[in-house]
Amino acid sequence: MTPAADSPAVALTDVRVVRQGRAVLDIPRLELARGEFLGVIGPNGSGKSTLLAVVAGRLRLAAGRVAVRGSGRGGRGRVALAAQMTALDPRLPISVLESVMVGAYAELGLLRRPGPEVRARARELLALVGVAHLENRPIGRCSGGEAQRAAIARALLRRPDVLLLDEPTSALDWRARREILECIGEIHARLGLTTLMVTHELNALPVLCGRVLALRDGRPAWLRPAREALDPQRLAATFDVPFTVLAHRDRPVVLF
Amino acid sequence: MDLLGLLDHAFMRHALLAGAFAGVCCSLAGVFAVLMRLTFIGVCLAHAAFAGGLLAMVFGLDPLVGALALSLGSAAVIGPMADRGDVSPDTAVGIVFSAMLGVAILCIGLLPGSRAEALGLFWGNILTVSARDVWLLGGTALAALAALGLFFKEIQAVACHREIAAAAGLPATAIFYGILCFTGVTVTACLPSVGGLLVYSLIINPAAAAYQLTYNLRRMFLLAAALGVASCEAGLLLAARFDLPAGASIVLVSSALFVVCATLSPKRRDRAVRT
Numbered sequence: 001m002t003p004a005a006d007s008p009a010v011a012l013t014d015v016r017v018v019r020q021g022r023a024v025l026d027i028p029r030l031e032l033a034r035g036e037f038l039g040v041i042g043p044n045g046s047g048k049s050t051l052l053a054v055v056a057g058r059l060r061l062a063a064g065r066v067a068v069r070g071s072g073r074g075g076r077g078r079v080a081l082a083a084q085m086t087a088l089d090p091r092l093p094i095s096v097l098e099s100v101m102v103g104a105y106a107e108l109g110l111l112r113r114p115g116p117e118v119r120a121r122a123r124e125l126l127a128l129v130g131v132a133h134l135e136n137r138p139i140g141r142c143s144g145g146e147a148q149r150a151a152i153a154r155a156l157l158r159r160p161d162v163l164l165l166d167e168p169t170s171a172l173d174w175r176a177r178r179e180i181l182e183c184i185g186e187i188h189a190r191l192g193l194t195t196l197m198v199t200h201e202l203n204a205l206p207v208l209c210g211r212v213l214a215l216r217d218g219r220p221a222w223l224r225p226a227r228e229a230l231d232p233q234r235l236a237a238t239f240d241v242p243f244t245v246l247a248h249r250d251r252p253v254v255l256f
Numbered sequence: 257m258d259l260l261g262l263l264d265h266a267f268m269r270h271a272l273l274a275g276a277f278a279g280v281c282c283s284l285a286g287v288f289a290v291l292m293r294l295t296f297i298g299v300c301l302a303h304a305a306f307a308g309g310l311l312a313m314v315f316g317l318d319p320l321v322g323a324l325a326l327s328l329g330s331a332a333v334i335g336p337m338a339d340r341g342d343v344s345p346d347t348a349v350g351i352v353f354s355a356m357l358g359v360a361i362l363c364i365g366l367l368p369g370s371r372a373e374a375l376g377l378f379w380g381n382i383l384t385v386s387a388r389d390v391w392l393l394g395g396t397a398l399a400a401l402a403a404l405g406l407f408f409k410e411i412q413a414v415a416c417h418r419e420i421a422a423a424a425g426l427p428a429t430a431i432f433y434g435i436l437c438f439t440g441v442t443v444t445a446c447l448p449s450v451g452g453l454l455v456y457s458l459i460i461n462p463a464a465a466a467y468q469l470t471y472n473l474r475r476m477f478l479l480a481a482a483l484g485v486a487s488c489e490a491g492l493l494l495a496a497r498f499d500l501p502a503g504a505s506i507v508l509v510s511s512a513l514f515v516v517c518a519t520l521s522p523k524r525r526d527r528a529v530r531t
Contacts (some may be wrong), residue, residue, distance in 0.1 A: 058422070083423035091523050092291070093473040094416040102413040106425030111406055138471040139416075141526070154424060 007069055009034040009077060009194040010055060010162055016063035017050055017218075025050045025218045027064070032162075032194055034070075039205045039226065040198045042215035043239055048198040049084070052164045052217065055196060056081045070161025070194075077194075080160035082151045084167045088140040096142060096150050097122055097135040103157030118157075125153040129183055145176030149183060156187070163188070165197040169204075177201065181208060202254040204230055214238045230254055259343045262496055267383055271502070274449045275488030277393035279462070282446060282455060283484030284400045285439040286463030287477055291415040294345060297334065297436070298459040300353040301443045304330035306452030308357045308444075309377045310363035320379060320392070323447050327440035330356060335433045382450020382492065382502050389448045396445040400438060405479065411435070445511050454503045461510035462487060468521035470512075483513050 008031040014208040017025040025047040032038055040048050053059045054066055056079050070077025080103070083101055100122045101114050108114060126132045129149040134142060139150060155163060168184060181204045188195045188208070197208070205226050206213050212229035214221040221238055230252040235243040244255040262268045289295050305323040312322025330352050337352075338345035367374055404411060413421035414431040422428035439459075446455040466479035489505030518524070 056423075081423045083419055086419065088417065090526075091467060091471075092416050093467070093471050093476045094412065095471070098412070098473075099416070099420070102409075102420060102424050102426075105413055105421075107408050108409075109412065114409060151420075154420070156427070 008032055008067075009036070009069055010196075011065075011067045011069075012054070013065045013067075015054060015066060016062045017047075017054060017059055018062040023062075023218055027051070027056060027220060030213070030223075032196070034161075034194055035192055036211070037188055037195045037209045039209035039212040039229070040196060040215065041200070041202065041205070041212060041229075041238065042221070046215040049166055049216035050218070052081060052166050052196060054196060055079060056164055068162055071159075072161070077161040078159055079162045079164065080155035081156040081164040082148075082155040082166065082168060083087050083240055084170060085144060085148055085151060086145065088142075090138070090140040092138060092140040094139055096131065096139050096146075097126065099139040100126060100150055100153045100157060103154035107158065122153065122157055122202065125156050126150070128187065129153045130179075141202070143176070144172045145180055148172065148176075148180050152183065152187065156191070160193065162194045162196070165195065165199075166228070167198055167200065169199065169201050184208065202230060202235070206251060214240070227252070257403045257421075258346050262493075267385075268492075268496070270385050270387065270390050271449075271492055272489060274382055275492050275506070276485050277390070278382075278446050278455075278458060279451050279484030279486070279488040280397040281393065281400045281442045281479065282303075282450070282458040283383045283462035283466070283480035284404065284477060284483075285442045286459040286509065287461060287466070287480050288411075288415050288435045288439065290463045290467050292418070292432075292435075294349070295460050295464075296346065296349050296353070297439060298443070298456045299348045300334070300356065301327045301440050302452045302455045303353055303360060304356040305440070305443045305447050306377055307360035307363065309447060309452075310360055310367065310374055312367050313374060314363050320444060320447065322442065323377075323444045326356065326359075326445050328437055330444050331436035331440040332433070335345055335429075335436050339429065376451075377447055378452050379481040380447065380449050380454060380503055382449045382488075382506070385449040389445075392445045393449065396442055400442070403438070407431075408474075421503060450506070451503055454507050457507040457510055461507075461514045465510075465514040465517035468517045468523060473525075483510070483517070487513060 010032040012027045012030040015027045016023055040051060042048050068077035068079055069075055070214060072078045101118055104114055104118045126135055129152050131146050131149045134146055169180055185208050209226040211223060212226050213223045216238060222234060229243050232243045232245045246253050279399040289298055308322035308326025309319035312319045317363040334348050334352050337343060337348040361403050364371060364374055410426060410431050413426055414428050418428050420433060443455055450458055462483035463480045465483050466476045469479055470476050487510035491509040492502055494500060495505040
């Protein structure tokens with residue numbers, strides 16, 4: 001069954017996540033249109049990663065409902081999460097290609113080995129994210145940018161309708177940040193994905209995103225079109241620090 | 257001494273078989289411990305098995321039943337305790353370890369008469385291993401190899417990076433707990449032959465040595481198993497040839513193999529090139 005063209009790709013209704021008696025996420029309503037790119041910002045501990053985990057179906061809800069529609073069985077959407085990058089042991093005995101193939105293992109199920117088609121698709125995706133030449137390198141010996149590209153390829157191997165990115169530019173140098181953000185923009189457009197990206201990269205928001213959601217204490221503080229998001233008062237109220245926003249080549253640029 | 261002539265003795269055949277099986281299952285468990293940076297877990301589960309064995313002896317039960325119950329119980333406590341995030345994984349292992357040590361010392365105090373059998377569980381004695389113990393070790397090694405063959409992709413994903421495996425939709429927590437339970441069973445099976453104290457070195461040394469040699473997980477499992485078996489068999493033969501304590505010989509051979517592998521490690525060269 002194909003979902004109706006106008007039905008949202010992701011819809012959260014009265015979603016509440018409680019941890020140790022405290023509500024860490026409380027979203028009355030949030031809808032993402034198909035093909036939309038939503039940026040999620042907010043201070044540390046505001047519930048951004050929790051929101052991604054909820055959409056990915058990795059957390060038990062205390063209340064509410066999450067509906068993801070797409071190309072999966074019964075019109076259900078496939079969701080893939082590229083988790084926040086952590087330091088990897090450079091001696092880890094797993095290659096970039098093997099690490100990307102992990103993305104297909106859940107769908108394959110127990111007792112089934114990944115065949116040549118999984119390997120071929122993983123290679124295609126490595127080429128798509130620009131690291132095909134690294135397929136045999138141990139994943140722990142890749143740079144941060146290369147490992148992040150591999151993480152995106154791993155997520156794409158699940159053939160997602162909805163791609164979730166958790167701080168894809170954290171711990172990257174300036175050049176790698178720019179390249180990863182360009183790569184994400186291209187993939188979103190080329191594959192027609194619905195994308196949720198948690199980020200602290202405020203200047204990337206107007207370039208990549210259609211809308212921006214700001215979270216504070218687990219609740220939506222505001223949800224705006226990306227071009228309106230970089231407002232100094234709004235950002236200051238969200239992060240509790242003063243911001244300056246300049247116009248540069250017809251683009252707002254945040255100074256901090 | 258004629259080394260081939262040693263095979264004429266049933267006790268030596270049992271010891272060599274037990275060594276081979278213990279070498280395989282301990283080193284496979286060690287690969288998980290080394291990759292997941294939970295090396296102290298081997299010590300903890302070994303002491304839990306030792307404490308369980310002693311507790312069973314206090315109540316007049318089969319020590320292996322008590323050893324299995326407490327090592328599995330400890331594995332079942334460490335996993336969720338570390339995962340809940342209230343304490344770090346190291347602290348969780350440390351808390352369970354100290355509790356098990358307390359139970360073991362208490363039981364030694366409570367045991368009536370000679371404590372030779374109790375201390376046998378601690379030191380082990382591979383030269384007096386029974387046919388039942390050899391079967392137990394063989395069964396554990398075969399089960400471990402079968403599980404590895406059947407679930408290699410899941411094991412690879414979780415052992416190399418549990419968070420990535422979970423993000424990819426795999427039941428990473430269940431697989432991790434399964435790995436902990438397998439370690440508990442391995443330690444229990446090794447208790448009568450290798451002993452609660454020496455099993456730790458057999459878990460860590462071959463796996464840590466294999467880790468120095470390859471970037472391929474299949475090869476790492478194979479190398480670890482080969483080094484584990486080589487440690488046991490060479491240790492036993494050296495013990496027979498020079499009249500040394502068998503357990504100590506096995507441990508020292510496995511330590512020497514680690515030093516050789518670390519010295520010849522291609523990863524060491526890679527690190528030098530990078531810096």
